[in-house]
Amino acid sequence: MSERTIEALLQEGRRFPPPEGFRQRANVTDARVYEDAERDPEGFWARAAADLHWFRRWDQVLEWNLPYAKWFVGGKTNLSYNCLDQHLAARRTKRAIVWQGEPGDERVLTYEDLHREVGRFANVLKSLGVRRGDRVALYLPMIPELPIAMLACARIGAPHTVVFGGFSAEALRDRINDAKAKVLVTADGGWRRGNVVPLKRNADEAMQGTPSIEHAVVVRRVGEQAAVNWQPGRDVWWHTAMAQAPERCDPEEMDSEDLLYTLYTSGTTGKPKGVMHTTGGYMVGTYLTTKWVFDLKEDDVYWCTADIGWVTGHSYIVYGPLANGATTVMYEGTPDFPDKDRFWAIVEQYRVTILYTAPTAIRTFMKWGPSYPEKHDLSSLRLLGTVGEPINPEAWVWYHTHIGGGRCPVVDTWWQTETGMILITPLPGVTTLKPGSATRPFPGIGAEIVNDKGQPVGPNEGGYLVLTRPWPAMLRGIYGDPERYQQQYWSRFPGVYFTGDGAKRDEDGYFWLLGRVDDVINVAGHRIGTYEVESALVDHPAVAEAAVIGVTDEVKGQAIAAFVTLKEGHTSVAQMVEALKEHVVKKIGALARPEQILFTAELPKTRSGKIMRRLLRDIAEGRILGDTTTLADPAVVQVLKERYEETAGA
Ligand code: ATP
Ligand code: MG
Numbered sequence: 348m349s350e351r352t353i354e355a356l357l358q359e360g361r362r363f364p365p366p367e368g369f370r371q372r373a374n375v376t377d378a379r380v381y382e383d384a385e386r387d388p389e390g391f392w393a394r395a396a397a398d399l400h401w402f403r404r405w406d407q408v409l410e411w412n413l414p415y416a417k418w419f420v421g422g423k424t425n426l427s428y429n430c431l432d433q434h435l436a437a438r439r440t441k442r443a444i445v446w447q448g449e450p451g452d453e454r455v456l457t458y459e460d461l462h463r464e465v466g467r468f469a470n471v472l473k474s475l476g477v478r479r480g481d482r483v484a485l486y487l488p489m490i491p492e493l494p495i496a497m498l499a500c501a502r503i504g505a506p507h508t509v510v511f512g513g514f515s516a517e518a519l520r521d522r523i524n525d526a527k528a529k530v531l532v533t534a535d536g537g538w539r540r541g542n543v544v545p546l547k548r549n550a551d552e553a554m555q556g557t558p559s560i561e562h563a564v565v566v567r568r569v570g571e572q573a574a575v576n577w578q579p580g581r582d583v584w585w586h587t588a589m590a591q592a593p594e595r596c597d598p599e600e601m602d603s604e605d606l607l608y609t610l611y612t613s614g615t616t617g618k619p620k621g622v623m624h625t626t627g628g629y630m631v632g633t634y635l636t637t638k639w640v641f642d643l644k645e646d647d648v649y650w651c652t653a654d655i656g657w658v659t660g661h662s663y664i665v666y667g668p669l670a671n672g673a674t675t676v677m678y679e680g681t682p683d684f685p686d687k688d689r690f691w692a693i694v695e696q697y698r699v700t701i702l703y704t705a706p707t708a709i710r711t712f713m714k715w716g717p718s719y720p721e722k723h724d725l726s727s728l729r730l731l732g733t734v735g736e737p738i739n740p741e742a743w744v745w746y747h748t749h750i751g752g753g754r755c756p757v758v759d760t761w762w763q764t765e766t767g768m769i770l771i772t773p774l775p776g777v778t779t780l781k782p783g784s785a786t787r788p789f790p791g792i793g794a795e796i797v798n799d800k801g802q803p804v805g806p807n808e809g810g811y812l813v814l815t816r817p818w819p820a821m822l823r824g825i826y827g828d829p830e831r832y833q834q835q836y837w838s839r840f841p842g843v844y845f846t847g848d849g850a851k852r853d854e855d856g857y858f859w860l861l862g863r864v865d866d867v868i869n870v871a872g873h874r875i876g877t878y879e880v881e882s883a884l885v886d887h888p889a890v891a892e893a894a895v896i897g898v899t900d901e902v903k904g905q906a907i908a909a910f911v912t913l914k915e916g917h918t919s920v921a922q923m924v925e926a927l928k929e930h931v932v933k934k935i936g937a938l939a940r941p942e943q944i945l946f947t948a949e950l951p952k953t954r955s956g957k958i959m960r961r962l963l964r965d966i967a968e969g970r971i972l973g974d975t976t977t978l979a980d981p982a983v984v985q986v987l988k989e990r991y992e993e994t995a996g997a
Pocket of ligand 2: 763
C-alpha cells in the first residue's frame with residue numbers, strides 16, 4: 348500500500364511459548380523443519396507423500412507452468428484408499444467417525460465400518476450409472492452419510508461437489524448445473540434448532556431445472572416429520588439401495604491430477620468461485636498439515652466444528668484426519684441447542700482433545716459469557732484451533748483462558764478454499780504464539796507482503812498478502828472459467844498468487860492478517876485495516892463483536908462506521924457510544940476514531956459465519972445490496988438497513 352499505514356498501533360505484547368509438557372511430546376519440536384523445507388521444498392513434500400500409499404510412484408514432484416501446477420506427476424493413488432484401506436491392518440476397530448445428531452442420537456463408525464459403508468455406497472453410485480469422471484452433487488446435513496458419500500465418490504473417481512445444507516433450492520440448482528452432476532445425494536431433511544430443514548423439498552425444486560440429474564439418492568434422516576415427494580425412477584432411498592449393494596469395491600487408480608472435487612468459496616467478497624481440487628497434491632497437503640498443525644496423535648479425539656459444506660470440513664473433518672487414521676467428531680446441529688453449552692457438553696462427553704472452530708463462534712461464546720463452558724469438564728482439551736477470519740486478540744485470549752484453561756496452545760490457521768490446506772499457522776510444539784497473529788508460513792510455503800508495485804514491504808507496513816511459489820493443495824482453476832482464474836489470482840502481481848487479503852509482518856517475522864483488501868478504509872490518506880479497529884472495539888469489556896467499514900466523507904475521503912454487538916448484560920446507552928470511540932482512540936489513535944457507531948444484536952454473515960462488510964457498505968451508501976446468495980439470515984440485513992436509515996436521518 349502506497350500511503351503511510353497505521354503501524355502496529357494496536358499493541359499486542361502478550362506471548363505464549365509452547366508449554367513444556369506439550370513441547371516434549373509434540374510431533375514437531377525442531378524449528379529446523381523450516382530451513383529444511385526452504386532449502387528443498389519439493390524434497391520436503393516428496394517426503395510427506397512417501398508416508399502415503401501410491402499404486403504408482405510419481406515421476407516428478409512438481410511441474411510448474413505459471414499459473415498451472417501439477418504435483419506428483421505420473422503418480423497413481425486413491426484418496427479413499429488412503430483414508431480407509433490403508434488403516435485396516437492397524438486400526439480396524441479404531442473409531443473413525445464419532446457422530447452426534449442434534450436431537451442427541453449418536454453413531455460411531457470404526458475404520459472397518461466406514462470402509463464397508465463407503466464400499467457399498469460406491470457400488471450404489473455405480474449401479475446408478477456413475478462412472479469415473481462423472482460429477483455427483485451432495486446436499487446433506489452433517490450426518491455420517493456425507494463423508495461416506497464423499498469417500499465413495501473419491502473411491503470410484505467421480506468428483507463431488509458438496510452444497511452446504513443451508514443453501515436454497517436456487518443455489519443448489521446453480522451448483523448442480525455448473526457441475527453438470529449426474530446424481531444428487533440428499534436427505535428427507537436435517538435438524539436445526541429443533542426444526543426440520545426440508546432438504547428434499549428444496550432438492551425437488553432445484554431438480555425442476557437440472558437436466559443433467561438422472562437420480563437422487565435420499566437419506567432418511569428425519570422420518571415422518573418431513574413429507575417427501577417421490578419421483579419413481581429418479582428417486583432412490585439410501586437405505587434400500589445400500590441393503591442391496593455389495594460391500595467390496597476396488598478403488599480406482601487415480602492420476603495425481605485427476606479432479607477430486609469442486610467447491611464454492613464463501614461469497615464474502617462477491618459471487619462465489621467454483622474451486623477445483625485434484626487428488627495427489629491435495630492429499631499430501633491436507634495429510635501433513637493435519638498431522639503437524641494439530642499435532643495429531645494416535646489416541647486423540649479431534650473435533651472440527653465446521654460444516655462439511657465448506658472447505659474446512661472437506662480438508663479437516665474428512666480427508667486430512669482420516670488420511671492420518673484419526674478419530675474425527677461430527678456434530679449435526681447448532682451450538683445453542685438445546686442450550687448454549689452444547690459444544691462443551693460434547694467435548695466433555697467424548698473427551699475431545701483437539702478443538703478447531705471459528706472466530707465467529709468464539710465471539711458468540713464470549714457474548715454468552717463463561718458460565719456455559721464452566722458447567723463442563725474441559726480438561727481433556729490439549730490444543731485449540733481457529734480459522735475463517737482474523738481472530739481479535741481479545742477473542743484469542745478468551746478462547747485460551749475459558750476453553751483452553753490456560754494450558755492449550757491456540758493455532759490460528761490462515762488459508763482459503765483456493766489453497767485447499769492451511770498455509771500460515773503456528774506449529775504448536777515450536778512456535779511462540781502472539782494472540783491475533785497466524786504467525787508463520789507452514790514449512791515449504793512461500794508467502795510475502797507487497798505494496799502496490801509488488802515490492803516487499805518493511806516490518807509493520809501493511810500490504811497485500813501474496814504466495815510466491817506453488818503448494819501441493821493449491822486450486823487447479825475455477826470450474827468452467829479459466830479466464831476468472833487468471834484474472835482473480837494471477838493478474839494483480841506478475842508471477843505470484845494474489846490472496847485478496849491484507850497483512851503485515853512484524854519485526855519478528857510474524858504475519859498479521861488485516862482483512863480483505865477490498866475492506867481497507869482510507870481516512871485522510873491513511874490506510875486503516877478493518878481488523879485493527881474491530882479488535883480495538885472488541886478489546887472493550889462490553890463488546891462481543893464489531894464490523895467496521897468506510898463511509899464517504901466530504902472532508903476525509905472516508906470516515907469509519909462501526910456496527911457493534913454487545914455482550915449479554917450490557918445495554919446500548921448513549922454514553923457507550925462515546926466510551927467506545929474513546930477506547931478506539933486510546934488503542935490506535937485519533938485517526939481511527941469511528942464517526943458513527945450503531946449497536947446491533949446481529950451482524951450480517953455468510954453461511955460459514957464471516958462478516959459481510961460489503962453489505963454493510965451497501966447499506967451505508969444507500970446502494971442496492973450486492974450478491975446475497977450466501978447470506979445466512981436476510982432479516983439481519985433488513986433490520987440493519989432500516990435502523991441505519993433511521994439513525995442517519997435523525
Ligand atoms: P469469497 O472468496 O467468495 O469472497 P471467502 O474468501 O470468505 O469468500 P473462503 O475461502 O471460505 O471464502 O475464506 C478464505 C478467507 O477467509 C481468506 O482469504 C481470509 O480472508 C479469511 N481467513 C481464513 N482464515 C483466516 C485466518 N486465520 N485469519 C485471517 N483471515 C482468515
Ligand atoms: Mg476468498
